[in-house]
Amino acid sequence: MPHNHKKQIAKFYYADKNLVNKAIDVATETQKKWDRTPFPERLRIWEKAASLMANEYRAKLNAATMLGQAKTIIQAEIDSAAELIDFFRKFSLLDLSFPLCRINAYFLKEATKYQPISEDPRVTKNSMRYRGFDGFVAAISPFNFTAIGGNLAYTPALMGNAVLWKPSDTALLSNWVTFQICREAGVPPGVVNFVPADGPVFGDNITASPHLAGINFTGSVPTFSRLWKQVAQNIGMFRNFPRLIGECGGKNFHFIHPSADVESVVNGTIRSAFEFCGQKCSACSRMYVPESLWPQVKKGLLEKRSQLKIGDPTDVKSFTSAVIDNKAFDRIKSYIDHAKNSPNLEVIGGGKCDDSVGYFIEPTIVQSKDPLDKIMKEEIFGPVLSIFVYKDSQIKETLDIVANSTQFALTGAVFAQDENFLKQAIEDLKMTAGNFYVNDKSTGSVVGQQPFGGARMSGTNDKAGGPHYCLRWGNPQAIKETFVPLKDIEYPYMQQ
Ligand SMILES: NC(=O)c1ccc[n+]([C@@H]2O[C@H](COP(=O)([O-])OP(=O)(O)OC[C@H]3O[C@@H](n4cnc5c(N)ncnc54)[C@H](O)[C@@H]3O)[C@@H](O)[C@H]2O)c1
Numbered sequence: 001m002p003h004n005h006k007k008q009i010a011k012f013y014y015a016d017k018n019l020v021n022k023a024i025d026v027a028t029e030t031q032k033k034w035d036r037t038p039f040p041e042r043l044r045i046w047e048k049a050a051s052l053m054a055n056e057y058r059a060k061l062n063a064a065t066m067l068g069q070a071k072t073i074i075q076a077e078i079d080s081a082a083e084l085i086d087f088f089r090k091f092s093l094l095d096l097s098f099p100l101c102r103i104n105a106y107f108l109k110e111a112t113k114y115q116p117i118s119e120d121p122r123v124t125k126n127s128m129r130y131r132g133f134d135g136f137v138a139a140i141s142p143f144n145f146t147a148i149g150g151n152l153a154y155t156p157a158l159m160g161n162a163v164l165w166k167p168s169d170t171a172l173l174s175n176w177v178t179f180q181i182c183r184e185a186g187v188p189p190g191v192v193n194f195v196p197a198d199g200p201v202f203g204d205n206i207t208a209s210p211h212l213a214g215i216n217f218t219g220s221v222p223t224f225s226r227l228w229k230q231v232a233q234n235i236g237m238f239r240n241f242p243r244l245i246g247e248c249g250g251k252n253f254h255f256i257h258p259s260a261d262v263e264s265v266v267n268g269t270i271r272s273a274f275e276f277c278g279q280k281c282s283a284c285s286r287m288y289v290p291e292s293l294w295p296q297v298k299k300g301l302l303e304k305r306s307q308l309k310i311g312d313p314t315d316v317k318s319f320t321s322a323v324i325d326n327k328a329f330d331r332i333k334s335y336i337d338h339a340k341n342s343p344n345l346e347v348i349g350g351g352k353c354d355d356s357v358g359y360f361i362e363p364t365i366v367q368s369k370d371p372l373d374k375i376m377k378e379e380i381f382g383p384v385l386s387i388f389v390y391k392d393s394q395i396k397e398t399l400d401i402v403a404n405s406t407q408f409a410l411t412g413a414v415f416a417q418d419e420n421f422l423k424q425a426i427e428d429l430k431m432t433a434g435n436f437y438v439n440d441k442s443t444g445s446v447v448g449q450q451p452f453g454g455a456r457m458s459g460t461n462d463k464a465g466g467p468h469y470c471l472r473w474g475n476p477q478a479i480k481e482t483f484v485p486l487k488d489i490e491y492p493y494m495q496q
Pocket residue numbers: 140141142143144145148166167168169198199200201202203204218219220221223224226227247248249250280281282379381410452453454458459
C-alpha cells in the first residue's frame with residue numbers, strides 16, 4: 001500500500017482526545033469483570049487465537065504484514081505467523097491454576113508455581129494469586145514487528161488487565177487483523193481496545209489519567225523517555241505507581257576475532273544488517289574486523305551484497321524491499337550523505353537512495369577510520385553497516401571501544417574459534433548486550449528460546465518471550481487464611 005494512502009486511512013480513523021478518554025473509561029470498567037474471568041477460560045481464548053493465526057488466518061496476517069510493512073515472504077512468515085503465534089501459544093500455556101504442562105511452557109510454569117510456605121496447614125494456609133492491575137494498561141507498539149504489537153497488547157490482557165492498544169501509523173493493517181482475530185477467538189469487547197491515534201495525543205492523554213496502571217512500550221528511546229517524563233511529572237495523581245516497560249533501540253555489533261570462520265562472519269553479517277532493510281532493533285549496524293581477516297571479509301561482504309535483490313516484497317526473489325516511510329528514508333539517507341562527505345568514512349558498497357517509486361535504499365557498507373564517528377555510535381535503523389578495521393595487536397583496546405562507545409546494550413555477537421578468547425570476550429562484553437551471540441548473527445531471537453530485551457538505553461530488559469515477562473503484568477496478592485480462633489490479645493510470655 002503506498003504510504004500516502006496509508007496516511008489517509010490513518011487520519012480518517014484516528015482517535016482524538018475524547019475518543020482516547022472514552023477508551024480509558026471503557027477499559028477501566030471492563031478490567032473489573034475481566035479480572036474475574038477464570039484463567040482456564042482466558043487460556044482457552046488464547047489457544048483459540050493462536051490456532052486461528054496458525055491456520056485460517058495465517059495467509060491473511062502474512063499478506064497484511066507484507067503489504068503494510070513491506071516485509072518479504074520469509075520475513076512476514078517469521079514475524080506475523082511464527083513469532084506472533086508463539087507469543088500467544090507459549091504464553092497461553094502458562095497455566096497458573098491447573099497442572100497443564102507442555103514442554104515449551106515448562107519454564108513458565110516453574111516461575112509461577114511458587115506458593116508461600118504454610119508452616120502448619122491445619123492452622124494457616126498461605127497462598128498467592130495473580131490479579132490484573134486496578135486501572136488500565138497502555139500498549140504502544142512499533143511498526144517493525146506485527147508480533148511485538150500482539151505481545152504488547154495481549155500478554156497484559158492474559159494476566160487480567162484491560163488494555164488500550166495504540167498501533168504504529170505504519171503497521172495499522174496487520175495490527176488490525178491481529179485484533180480482529182482475537183475478537184473472533186473470544187476476547188471480550190473492551191478488554192483490548194484498538195486505538196489508532198497520533199502519538200503525542202495518545203501519550204499526553206494516557207499519562208494524564210489517574211487510572212493509568214502500566215505502559216507496555218516498544219519503540220525509540222526519545223518516545224519512551226518522553227512517556228517516562230510525563231509519568232514522573234504526574235506521579236502524585238495516579239491511583240497506582242504505573243509500571244513502565246520499554247524496549248528501545250540498539251547499535252548492535254559483530255566483533256570478529258582473527259580466529260573467526262570467515263564464511264559464517266560474511267553470511268551472518270549480511271543477513272543481520274540487511275534483512276528487512278536493517279529495520280530490526282537487533283540488526284547488526286557496527287562491525288569490528290581485524291586487519292588480518294579484512295581482505296577476505298571485505299571480498300565476501302561485497303560479493304554477497306551485490307547479489308541481493310531489492311524490490312517488490314511479493315516477488316519471491318526479493319531479499320528486501322523499501323524502507324518504511326519518507327521520514328525513515330530521509331534519516332537513513334542523511335547518514336549515507338554524511339559517509340559520502342566525511343574524510344574518515346568511505347562507502348565501499350551500495351549507497352544509492354531513490355524515492356521515485358518507493359523509499360528504496362541500497363544495502364550500504366561504510367568503512368570508518370574512526371571507531372567513534374557518529375555512524376559507529378548512533379542508531380540508524382536502516383540498511384547501513386559501518387565497519388572499523390582494527391590492528392590485530394589491539395584487540396583489547398577495540399573490545400573496550402565496543403563496550404563503551406554507545407548508549408545502547410541490545411544485541412551483540414562475537415565470532416571466534418579461539419575458546420580462550422571467547423571466554424574472555426564474554427566477560428569483557430558482559431554489559432554490552434541483553435542478547436549476546438557467539439558465532440551467530442545478532443538478530444533472529446525466538447520466543448522461549450532467546451528471551452529478548454536490552455539494558456542501558458536499550459530498555460528495561462524485561463525479556464519478552466521469557467518466563468518473567470508475564471509476571472511483570474501480574475499484580476500478585478498474598479492471602480493468609482487462619483483456621484483456628486483468635487482467642488486472646490495477650491502475648492504468650494504474658495500468660496505465665
Ligand atoms: N528493543 C526491542 O525489542 C525493539 C523492537 C522493535 C523496535 N524497537 C525500536 O523501535 C524503534 C522503531 O520503531 P518506531 O519507529 O515505530 O518507534 P517510535 O518511537 O517512533 O514509535 C513507537 C510507537 O510510539 C508511538 N508514539 C510516538 N510518539 C508518541 C508519544 N508522544 N506518546 C505515545 N506514543 C507515541 C508511535 O506512534 C508508535 O506507535 C527503533 O528505535 C527500534 O530499535 C525496539
